[in-house]
Amino acid sequence: MKIFDYEDVQLVPNKCVVESRSECDTTVTLGGRNFKLPVVPANMQTIIDETVAEKLATEGYFYIMHRFDEEGRIPFIKKMHDKGLIASISVGVKPAEYDFVKQLATEELVPDYVTIDIAHGHSDSVINMIKHLKEYLPTSFVIAGNVGTPEAVRELENAGADATKVGIGPGKVCITKLKTGFGTGGWQLSAVRRCSKAARKPIIADGGIRTHGDIAKSIRFGATMVMIGSLFAGHEESPGQMKEENGELFKEYFGSASEYQKGEHKNVEGKKIWIKYRGKLSDTLNEMQQDLQSSISYSGGKDLEAIRKVDYVIVKNSIFNGDIF
Numbered sequence: 146m147k148i149f150d151y152e153d154v155q156l157v158p159n160k161c162v163v164e165s166r167s168e169c170d171t172t173v174t175l176g177g178r179n180f181k182l183p184v185v186p187a188n189m190q191t192i193i194d195e196t197v198a199e200k201l202a203t204e205g206y207f208y209i210m211h212r213f214d215e216e217g218r219i220p221f222i223k224k225m226h227d228k229g230l231i232a233s234i235s236v237g238v239k240p241a242e243y244d245f246v247k248q249l250a251t252e253e254l255v256p257d258y259v260t261i262d263i264a265h266g267h268s269d270s271v272i273n274m275i276k277h278l279k280e281y282l283p284t285s286f287v288i289a290g291n292v293g294t295p296e297a298v299r300e301l302e303n304a305g306a307d308a309t310k311v312g313i314g315p316g317k318v319c320i321t322k323l324k325t326g327f328g329t330g331g332w333q334l335s336a337v338r339r340c341s342k343a344a345r346k347p348i349i350a351d352g353g354i355r356t357h358g359d360i361a362k363s364i365r366f367g368a369t370m371v372m373i374g375s376l377f378a379g380h381e382e383s384p385g386q387m388k389e390e391n392g393e394l395f396k397e398y399f400g401s402a403s404e405y406q407k408g409e410h411k412n413v414e415g416k417k418i419w420i421k422y423r424g425k426l427s428d429t430l431n432e433m434q435q436d437l438q439s440s441i442s443y444s445g446g447k448d449l450e451a452i453r454k455v456d457y458v459i460v461k462n463s464i465f466n467g468d469i470f
């Protein structure tokens with residue numbers, strides 16, 4: 146098995162067919178809707194809140210609201226639908242979540258997208274939740290995860306998932322790889338490649354994106370969409386605390402399985418870091434779009450499909466995926 150990660154690979158340019166990078170189309174379709182970028186901010190409490198979700202939806206970006214404000218989900222769906230925006234929420238797999246899904250069906254509050262968000266998605270608990278969602282909310286687009294193997298992708302797809310999310314442990318605030326010895330940290334790009342070869346439905350590559358060029362690499366190896374946490378942390382709009390140190394501003398970014406999220410030190414697989422303040426989210430989104438347009442131009446095409454066909458070379462081997470421990 147050929148194993149590599151983002152920093153080990155470079156894509157090989159093809160002859161340019163556009164006169165300006167602005168001609169390159171970065172839009173993607175997921176669940177029958179078009180979005181401006183093949184990128185979704187991570188469904189984490191220090192990355193997205195209702196204000197950020199509304200901004201993203203209004204401006205034509207895909208978003209997934211986190212699941213950590215359980216009571217807030219129903220009012221959130223109502224608010225988004227009242228404003229004519231997509232409602233995209235997350236659920237877990239505990240018994241109360243089954244009742245929540247039934248309540249949505251009873252009240253005819255149908256989210257457009259539902260993401261099942263747990264650490265070890267290749268499990269009966271996720272398969273059962275996919276079936277429950279398909280029974281009660283058959284028109285919702287179900288994203289299930291997280292997984293790291295082709296077998297898991299097939300099994301979740303066969304259970305009814307409309308897309309799967311790939312990435313166990315490559316995240317910036319993830320310590321799963323250190324605490325358990327398992328995961329796709331250090332070979333996330335290869336895992337995306339293996340999973341996408343087995344997939345019949347879209348794959349969302351989740352975690353380990355450290356530069357905008359990694360988005361193009363994810364697409365080259367089969368991702369339809371890329372979920373990103375750390376590069377979206379630290380913005381003016383990012384939820385969470387800000388601090389000043391030696392005249393510089395920082396914002397917190399913590400893992401969903403960290404003690405900061407859980408409120409206790411039990412089964413902790415995440416940590417907190419401070420990200421240097423980055424300014425406005427729109428500036429980052431615009432720069433991502435420009436960089437991806439440039440990637441498309443180097444691929445010798447006019448849209449994301451062109452990236453999928455380019456050659457690549459392995460330039461080095463690494464296991465730390467940009468993280469310094």
Ligand SMILES: NC(=O)C1=CN([C@@H]2O[C@H](COP(=O)(O)OP(=O)(O)OC[C@H]3O[C@@H](n4cnc5c(N)ncnc54)[C@H](OP(=O)(O)O)[C@@H]3O)[C@@H](O)[C@H]2O)C=CC1
Binds near residue numbers: 239319400412
């Ligand atoms: N993408 C990634 O690499 C990772 C992401 N996370 C994020 O952290 C958050 C919390 O995740 P999670 O703990 O799953 O959510 P929950 O705390 O909601 O746990 C979901 C259910 O799965 C069980 N569970 C969790 N981990 C395992 C495991 N390794 N084997 C068997 N059962 C398990 C839990 O039981 P019990 O707690 O009793 O075991 C619980 O019943 C999520 O947002 C998730 O996305 C966490 C780790 C890795």
Ligand SMILES: Nc1nc2c(ncn2[C@@H]2O[C@H](COP(=O)(O)O)[C@@H](O)[C@H]2O)c(=O)[nH]1
Binds near residue numbers: 189318399
């Ligand atoms: N192992 C853990 N993974 C986590 C945790 N919280 C979130 N995540 C995953 O990380 C990505 C974001 O990765 P990044 O490299 O872009 O920062 C996120 O989407 C989750 O899948 C956690 O506590 N532990």
